[in-house]
Amino acid sequence: MKLLITRPLPDRVIAKAREHFDLTLREETRPLSRDELIASLQSYDIVLPTLGDAYSAEIFAAVPEPRAKVLANFGVGYNHIDVKAANAAGIAVSNTPGAVTDATADTALTLMLMTCRRAGEGERMVRAGAWKGWHPTQLLGLHMSGKTLGIVGMGRIGQAIARRAHFGFGMTIKYFNRSKKDVDLPAEQVDGLSALAGQVDILVVAVPGGAETHHLIDADVLRAMKPHAILVNIARGDVVSQSALIDALGSGQIAGAGLDVYEFEPQVPQALIDMENVTLLPHLGTAALEVREDMGFMALDNAISAAEGRGLPNQV
Numbered sequence: 182m183k184l185l186i187t188r189p190l191p192d193r194v195i196a197k198a199r200e201h202f203d204l205t206l207r208e209e210t211r212p213l214s215r216d217e218l219i220a221s222l223q224s225y226d227i228v229l230p231t232l233g234d235a236y237s238a239e240i241f242a243a244v245p246e247p248r249a250k251v252l253a254n255f256g257v258g259y260n261h262i263d264v265k266a267a268n269a270a271g272i273a274v275s276n277t278p279g280a281v282t283d284a285t286a287d288t289a290l291t292l293m294l295m296t297c298r299r300a301g302e303g304e305r306m307v308r309a310g311a312w313k314g315w316h317p318t319q320l321l322g323l324h325m326s327g328k329t330l331g332i333v334g335m336g337r338i339g340q341a342i343a344r345r346a347h348f349g350f351g352m353t354i355k356y357f358n359r360s361k362k363d364v365d366l367p368a369e370q371v372d373g374l375s376a377l378a379g380q381v382d383i384l385v386v387a388v389p390g391g392a393e394t395h396h397l398i399d400a401d402v403l404r405a406m407k408p409h410a411i412l413v414n415i416a417r418g419d420v421v422s423q424s425a426l427i428d429a430l431g432s433g434q435i436a437g438a439g440l441d442v443y444e445f446e447p448q449v450p451q452a453l454i455d456m457e458n459v460t461l462l463p464h465l466g467t468a469a470l471e472v473r474e475d476m477g478f479m480a481l482d483n484a485i486s487a488a489e490g491r492g493l494p495n496q497v
Contacts (some may be wrong), residue, residue, distance in 0.1 A: 182226040182488045187213055187234050190255070191470060201485050202227070204300030221409070222247040225377060225486045230262070231255040232464075238266035240337065253483040255476055256467075257281045258417060259497055260390035268394055275483035275493045280475040285466045286341035289385055289415045292439030293346075295329075297323040297383070297459045298412045301456045305371060323382065323409060323436070325350055331381030332356040333361075333374065333397070334388030334416065340364055351415070374398075378405040383413060390417030401423040403435060411437040415466055418442040427452045430459060441466055 184202035186195070188210060198204050207213075207224070212233030219226045222244040230236065239245070241263065247270055252262060266272045287343055288455045291424065295301055301321040305310050306320075324384070330346045330390040332339045335358040346352040347366045353367040357377045371377040374397070378384055384406060396413070398421040405433050414434060419425055422493045427434050430453075437458035443449050446464065453459050465471060484491045 183224070183227040184227045184229065184484060186229045187221070188231055188255075188475045193474055194481065197478065197481055198229075198484075201481070201488065214265075219243050222249045223308055225249055227251045227253060227487060229253045229480050231259060231486060232258065234261055234493050236262040236267065237273070238263045239370075241266040241270040241272070244270070249489040251484060252481045253487070253493075254497075255480045258390055260417060264497055269442060273487065273493055274497050275480070275495045276497050277476045277479040280472065280479050281467045282337045284469050284472040285338050285387075285415055286345055288441055288462070288466045289338075289342045289387070289413055290345050290349075292413045292415065292460055292462065293325060293383055293385070293411075296413065296437045296439040296458075297325045299458075301312070301460045305457075313493065318396050323411070325330040325352070325383070326491060327351050327353075328355040328382040329355060329380065331371075331377045331384045333360045333369075333384065333386045334358060335364065335368070336387065336389075337495045338415070339385075339387040342387060343368055375402050375405040378402050379407070380408075381408065381410060383411050384414045385413040386420055388416050388420060390420060396422040396423065398418070398426075400428070401431040408433065409436045411435065411439065413439040415441045418446050423453075429464045430456055431447045 182202055184198060185205045187207050189208060191238055197208060208444055209439060218236060220239045226248060228249050245438055249272055249382055252267060252274045257276050257278050259276050262274055267274050282400055299320045303320050330352045335356040343354045344366060347354050355371050355372055355373050386398060426438060429437060438459040441462040483495055486493055
C-alpha cells in the first residue's frame with residue numbers, strides 16, 4: 182500500500198515505514214498546501230499527516246472518491262483535521278495519545294519555572310553582555326514552590342503537570358474540567374474558569390484544541406487573574422485569545438506568560454516578542470528524540486493495522 186508521510190520524521194520511524202509500505206517521504210517542513218492536501222487523498226492509501234496539515238471539510242469535498250482510507254495523525258491533537266468530514270468521506274482518523282504526555286508536561290514545568298524566575302530575561306541579559314554581576318535585588322521573580330497551580334483541562338497531560346507540581350514543588354492543585362476526575366493526588370475541582378483564575382498563582386492551559394475551546398481563555402478570564410499571576414499555554418494557540426493576552430500583559434493585569442504555542446503560528450506578534458515578561462518557545466512540547474520516535478511508531482502502528490485490515494488502535 183502507498184503511504185505518504187508529510188514531514189521528515191526520525192530515521193528509525195522512516196526505516197520501519199519502508200519495511201511495510203511503498204513510502205513517499207515529503208522532505209518539506211511546512212504544512213501541506215491545498216493542492217498537496219487534495220493530491221494526498223487522491224494518490225495514497227494512507228496518509229501520515231501532522232500539525233498544520235489542514236484537512237478541512239472543503240478539502241474532503243474536493244475529493245469525492247478518495248483513494249485514502251486512513252489519516253494516521255502524528256500527534257495527539259487533531260484539530261487540524263475535520264474528523265466528521267473525513268469519516269463521511271470514508272476516511273478513518275487516528276492519533277498518538279500517551280506518547281506525548283510526559284514530554285508536554287515537562288515543557289509546561291519548563292515554562293512555569295522560566296517565567297516565574299525570569300530565566301529568559303536573565304539569559305538575554307548575559308548574552309547581550311549587560312550583566313554587571315550579582316546583587317540582592319536583581320531579576321526578582323516569583324518563588325514557585327508552595328504556590329497554587331490552576332490547571333485548565335485535567336486529562337492525561339493536565340494530571341502529569343499536577344503530579345510534577347505537587348510532588349516536586351509542593352504546589353496546591355486546583356483545576357477546571359468538564360467532569361470530575363479521580364486523580365492520584367490532592368486536587369480541588371473549581372466550578373467556573375474565571376473562579377479558578379482568581380484563586381491561583383499560575384494558570385496552565387492543557388485542553389485539546391478545536392471549536393469548543395477556541396478562545397476559552399479570553400479577556401474575562403485574564404481579568405480574573407491576580408496581578409502577580411502568570412499564564413502558561415502548552416495546548417493549542419487559539420485556546421487563548423492572543424489579543425486579550427497582549428492587552429493583559431501590556432497593562433500589567435497579569436505578571437507574565439509562558440507560551441509554547443501561538444494563535445497564528447508560526448507568526449508571533451512583535452508585541453509579545455518585545456515583552457520581557459513573556460517566555461517564548463517554538464512549539465517544543467514533544468521535541469525529544471525518543472518521544473518523537475514513540476509518536477512515529479504509534480502512528481505507524483495505526484497505519485499498519487489499517488493496511489492489514491484490522492481496527493485502528495487509536496481511532497478518534
